[in-house]
Amino acid sequence: MSPDEYIQQHLTLQGLEPFLVATSYNRVNFNLNPYGLSIKQEYLIDPTHSASERFCDLLLALDSTTFGPEGMPMDKWVFYDICYMPGAVFGFGIQAQQAPQELLDLFKVDAQENVLIPLSMYGAIPMTQRDAWMGHNLCSIGSKLKFRNFKGLGTLSKALGLKVVQAKEFYGATQWSSVALNVHIKFGPLKLYTSYTPAHSESHTLTYGFSCTDHALLAAMGHPDYDFERPAPEQWITPNDQEAMITLQDQIEAGEHFCIPSAPQSHPDHKHQVPIASLASKLFTHL
Ligand SMILES: CC(C)(COP(=O)(O)OP(=O)(O)OC[C@H]1O[C@@H](n2cnc3c(N)ncnc32)[C@H](O)[C@@H]1OP(=O)(O)O)[C@@H](O)C(=O)NCCC(=O)NCCS
Incomplete structure (x- = not known):
């Protein structure tokens, strides 16, 4: 189709x-x-x-x-x-x-x-x-x-x-606790720019991005011919885990690359938990 x-x-x-x-x-x-x-x-x-x-x-x-x-x-x-x-x-x-x-x-x-x-x-x-x-x-x-x-x-x-x-590259900011992550992740693995953001009124904000290819937009909208390869999660962050956010932020500022590879999953004690995977190479053109 x-x-x-x-x-x-x-x-x-x-x-x-x-x-x-x-x-x-x-x-x-x-x-x-x-x-x-x-x-x-x-x-x-x-x-x-x-x-x-x-x-x-x-x-x-x-x-x-x-x-x-x-x-x-x-x-x-x-x-x-x-x-x-x-x-x-x-x-x-x-x-x-x-x-x-x-x-x-x-x-x-x-x-x-x-x-x-x-x-x-x-x-x-x-x-x-x-x-x-x-x-x-x-x-x-x-x-x-x-x-x-x-x-x-x-x-x-x-x-x-x-x-x-006609966006080609996209940046966004959202809170670790936000259900909107379920929307954003449909556009593919999300490159992380910040994991702890004290410049924002909510420091538990993450900044993310993806390339706005037709592939990404159509996959997000559920077109059956488009999909993504998603890295396996290596760690999980819960919405109040400030220590984990700051540790990840330190790693990002030191030059390491991470993404949110897939949708948040349920957690017995928290709203949800968000998966994190490292990016061995620069998968994103806008870096
Ligand atoms: C977040 C918001 C835009 C989602 O709108 P929506 O029309 O329900 O979104 P969609 O129907 O496209 O849903 C996309 C995914 O989010 C999931 N989702 C939506 N609301 C959810 C909720 N309250 N809890 C868990 N998952 C939710 C849907 O199940 C769907 O995932 P799935 O296809 O894997 O089932 C809407 O709830 C909203 O306006 N929230 C308040 C404002 C906000 O938080 N904006 C985002 C700021 S970054």
Whole structure:
């Protein structure tokens, strides 16, 4: 099956509208038909136009509904200064007139209102390294909704968002405790840049990266023809094991290379445990 056929037939996407928040001057550098998926003109939202206000407020509501419990909800200026202007936000939504009551209630939207209700978003910011992007925000309300199974929505939003901005290399930061690691690892083994990050408000943050090849994006989205070879884990880190994080960080700063080869696994006393493997050679082109 061709990548375009696979994406267009993807069950999670049926009935959902892709959207993009980006300025017109950033948009000219983007791929607005990722794997043949088209974004309707009305869902190309320009944050420098005042008509974007309502939708941007709903994105903020999506962010606080999903991130709120994790303790890192964002303010509007953070979206505008750090993501909308330099980068882009891509995601999927449902028109209010087609939305079930569950969704209207959650976002406090009237059924007659002409607005897209966002279910997921992926925000990314360009870096000074050519074609390299940094993840700014990933959220999906898919698993919280009862009216339909949206499994895969977070991963699809990240993969298609990276295709839209035409990223070649990707960097991201997340917490050792985050369930989002289950999304990120779908893009292949994750090269570790930091394992202990006191410059971040959460020092138990890890910084990771991968190359955004079509192979990586399609494998992440579950295309059956694409997969990865994953190194065997050599050690496991639990979300509160600061000593192990610092030891690994010291090794990284001394020039050793490590990756998270595969998904976190369950642990009897912790949220999960995260596998680590050393990289004998430079497997990643952006090092
Ligand atoms: C993390 C988040 C984006 C996942 O969205 P989603 O739409 O559920 O993601 P997907 O359906 O694509 O799931 C991808 C994988 O994550 C797993 N996953 C999702 N939520 C999970 C949870 N609460 N616990 C364990 N695994 C979870 C899924 O099972 C799936 O793995 P599998 O295919 O091996 O079963 C969403 O839960 C969210 O918005 N969380 C709050 C914000 C956040 O933490 N953002 C990430 C910042 S780095």
